[in-house]
Amino acid sequence: MRMFFIVAMFLLGALTAGPARAHAFLDHATPLVGSTVRTAPPEVSLTFTQNLEPAFSSVQVTDASGARVDQGKAQISGNTMRVGIKSLSPGTYRVRWHALSVDTHSTEGSFSFTVGGS
Amino acid sequence: MLRLPRCLRAFAPSLLLVLLSFSGADAHCFVGPRFFPATLVIDDPCVADEMSLPTVAWSRTGDIPPVSELDISAEFDKRITEDLGFGISDVWTQLRSPGGTMQQGLGNLETTLQYQLLKTPSSETAMLLGLIVDWGGTGNSSVGIATPYSTLTPTYYFGQGLGRLPDELGFARPLAITGQVGYQIPTTSYIVSQNTFVPQVLVYGASVQYSMPYLKSEVKDLQLPDFFNHLIPLVEAQLFTPIANNVGNPSTTTGTINPGVIYVGSVYQVGLEAIIPVNGASGSGVGVLGQLHLYLDDMFPTTLGQPLIGGSFSPSTKPTS
DSSP states (O other): OHHHHHHHHHHHHHHHHSOOOOOOOEEEEESOTTOEESSOOSEEEEEESSOBOGGGOEEEEEOTTSOBOBOSSOEEETTEEEEEBOOOOSEEEEEEEEEEBTTSBEEEEEEEEEESOO | OOOOOHHHHTTHHHHHHHHTTOOOOOOSSEETTEEOOOOSSSOOSSOOOEEEEEEEEEEEOSSSSOOEEEEEEEEEEEESSSSEEEEEEEEEEEEEOTTSOEEEEEOOEEEEEEEEEEEEGGGTEEEEEEEEEEETTSSOTTTTSSOSSOEEEEEEEEEEEOTTSOGGGGGGTTEEEEEEEEEEEESOSEEGGGTEEOOEEEEEEEEEEEOHHHIIIIIOOOOOOGGGGGEEEEEEEEEEEEEESOTTSOOOOEEEEEEEEEEEOSSEEEEEEEEEESSTTTOSSOEEEEEEEEEHHHHSTTTTTSOTTTOOOOTTSOOBO
16 A cells, blocks of 8 residues: 555656646736736736647737727737737726647636726 | 654655646636536546546445445546547455455446537536446456446536626636436346345435636636645535335435545646545545546647547647647
8 A cells, every 4th residue: 555655646746747738727917817907007918837829829808898908919929928908998807818738728718907996 | 853654754755756846737627717627526527538546535334333445446538539538447445344354356347438518618517428337247246346237327417617607706706516417227126146126326416616726817816825726625425315126225315525625737636535424324434535637638638638539639720628
């Protein structure tokens, strides 16, 4: 039984010590997910856990009425995706992203952030 | 100087390797932004390429006096197509009575064929149909570890994320519910040698999960230490209720409730749960269950992680989920 656990734990360690190839998930964003910022940000920046395929990854930012407020095609480099933002009025905005990792796994998500207010 | 308990010293170095190897990201049964982890007792609602190696459970049975039971199992699941999957598993069981007598052996081989009914990203909904076959006589039936007869269990699985809740209930959005309902049909209704009827059994269960990764990426980034952003606390339950052909047997529903937590890594997950019997017939005292689960589609994206039919590895083709 002791040998069993030794083998099992080494297997787990070996799996995690190697380079990770997996789905690309949102590691962090600027503005932060669910945050309130005092001034309108010039861009939305998303950092993922894996490198992205630029041709198949995208991000959109919309206002409360669903109108797009981003400046078009995102800039994607490695595991980071950036999109410029038009001048934003106080309010809540939604970021919708779709990512394809370099090993072809697809992920998607969305979050909101608020400009102005307390 | 702190000395580790003897039972931990044997694998302390490998445990250290694990702790230093934590990395980011999640994987596998995805429905839109929702990730349904492979739960330890019931199945998740997706076909996938994955492996549980091993699942280890210890508990005490409902016998009088209780018997100590250790189960070590392994499971391998493979997609045949994007929507059709196949699984195979087996368990090694050791029963140790208070008097010291011990019985051990392999259970029957179990196979599962599953078909993905739907995955709806916008509503975070998944549904799956499956047929579980326990192949009688393939395990150690001489000491009662396995049965000489087979059972067939058609099963319905579902998963529902609560991501569509309004913003006023934002902190509830990381919640998800999964479940399964099956009807176990034995290939024999009566065992002559034991003068026993073999019942048909309703097998059902559910899980309630709270996804910290979902909280961070979809609701609010609380800037917690990264370890916590990989956790999915959950409570599972699995119950068995004899429905038919139960003459001479107790009609009691048995099962367990399993609170625990899953840590999700980039190509694996580790789960740990307590096993709490719902009544005396289900067990005695609290047991423990642990599992190492591997995401084969993330470990081997171009080979083992592709469906046998229709799989391809090229960024220019349709992405896989």
